[in-house]
Amino acid sequence: MxxxxxxxxxxGAGALGSALASHLAGKGYRxxxxxxxxxxxxxAELVKxxxxxxxxxxxxxxxxxxxxxxxxxxxxxxxxGAKPSHAVLVAGGWDGGAPLYQAKDDAVFDxxxxxxxxxxxxxxxxxxxxxVAKKAGSVVVIGSRAVPRPWxxxxxxxxxxAKGAVVTMAQAVAEEVLxxxxxxxAILPSTLDTPANRAAMPDADPSRWVSxxxxxxxxxxxxxxxxxxxxxxxxxxxxxx
Numbered sequence: 163m164x165x166x167x168x169x170x171x172x173x174g175a176g177a178l179g180s181a182l183a184s185h186l187a188g189k190g191y192r193x194x195x196x197x198x199x200x201x202x203x204x205x206a207e208l209v210k211x212x213x214x215x216x217x218x219x220x221x222x223x224x225x226x227x228x229x230x231x232x233x234x235x236x237x238x239x240x241x242x243g244a245k246p247s248h249a250v251l252v253a254g255g256w257d258g259g260a261p262l263y264q265a266k267d268d269a270v271f272d273x274x275x276x277x278x279x280x281x282x283x284x285x286x287x288x289x290x291x292x293x294v295a296k297k298a299g300s301v302v303v304i305g306s307r308a309v310p311r312p313w314x315x316x317x318x319x320x321x322x323x324a325k326g327a328v329v330t331m332a333q334a335v336a337e338e339v340l341x342x343x344x345x346x347x348a349i350l351p352s353t354l355d356t357p358a359n360r361a362a363m364p365d366a367d368p369s370r371w372v373s374x375x376x377x378x379x380x381x382x383x384x385x386x387x388x389x390x391x392x393x394x395x396x397x398x399x400x401x402x403x
Contacts, residue, residue: 168238169385170194170246172225172285173253175201177356178304180208181374182250182381183218189382193218194238194246196225197253215241225253226280231288245292248385249301253281254328258318271320278324279331286335290344297343302384305329307352307400314352329396336394345393347384351377352400372401 169186173179174195183193195205195218205220212218219241223230239245255277257270265271282303293299308315308322309329315322329348336346353359355371380399383389 167248168192168194168242168244168246169248169250170196170238170285170289171250171252172196172281173251174220175204175208176252177358178354178374178377179250179252180204182252182378183208183212185375185378185382186385187212187217191248191385192242194234194241195220196234197222198224226276226284228284228287231284235288235292246289247293247296247299249285249289249299250381250385251282251285251301251303251328253285254278254304254325256318256321258315258321260317262319271323274320274324275327278321279327282328282331286331286346290335290339293344294339294342299339299344300385300389301332301344301346302381303328303332303346303348305332305348305350305396307350307398309350309396310398333394333396340393345384345389347389347392347394348396349377349380349384349399350396352403370402372399372403376401 169191171179171183174183175197183195187193193212195208197205199222202222205222209218209220221234221237223234235245257273305328306325309326312322332346332348351372353371354377355368355373360368377399
């Protein structure tokens with residue numbers, strides 16, 4: 163790790179994003195936490211808990227659109243003296259609960275594509291040029307067990323399709339940037355042990371799910387030089403579920 167080891171985390175105010183931020187801060191990374199405007203207060207709380215503006219910054223915006231990224235990157239560079247050398251694309255979303263053939267309109271499909279695919283595409287498009295120019299960088303994309311096991315997302319076909327698109331895009335991009343010293347990988351978690359999932363599934367056994375600490379450990383490994391020979395991977399992180 164160098165003095166320019168800056169990690170951009172999209173979805174930085176969410177359960178996994180904030181747990182990951184704390185984990186990476188403990189390893190000495192400087193953090194740029196990006197999330198939507200409705201999470202601005204939460205971003206401010208996280209920055210304070212992580213040691214203030216010297217260690218972390220929060221940026222609110224709609225990062226599913228290209229227009230938000232130039233200002234965000236300028237803010238990161240002004241704060242830390244460089245653009246991100248690493249990134250974790252946590253931002254996404256889930257919606258479902260009914261078979262696709264019962265959908266009344268395209269609302270769920272459109273939302274899943276925007277929140278998952280558009281956010282990943284725009285982040286990769288914005289962050290990779292500087293990494294390629296510097297011939298160094300590592301990106302981790304958050305996929306889902308639904309990618310290799312789509313039948314586990316029956317009732318959420320749009321979500322499964324969106325996560326499949328995110329992971330295959332990441333793997334194609336990994337090949338595009340490999341010769342430039344940049345690595346791109348994905349993790350494929352099953353159910354994460356978050357307060358929202360516990361509330362949504364009160365009868366489930368969360369000890370079988372993937373803890374946020376466990377997911378953070380895998381992501382930290384993929385960001386680190388210890389995984390320097392790993393790119394284009396989609397790593398199952400299933401817990402016991």
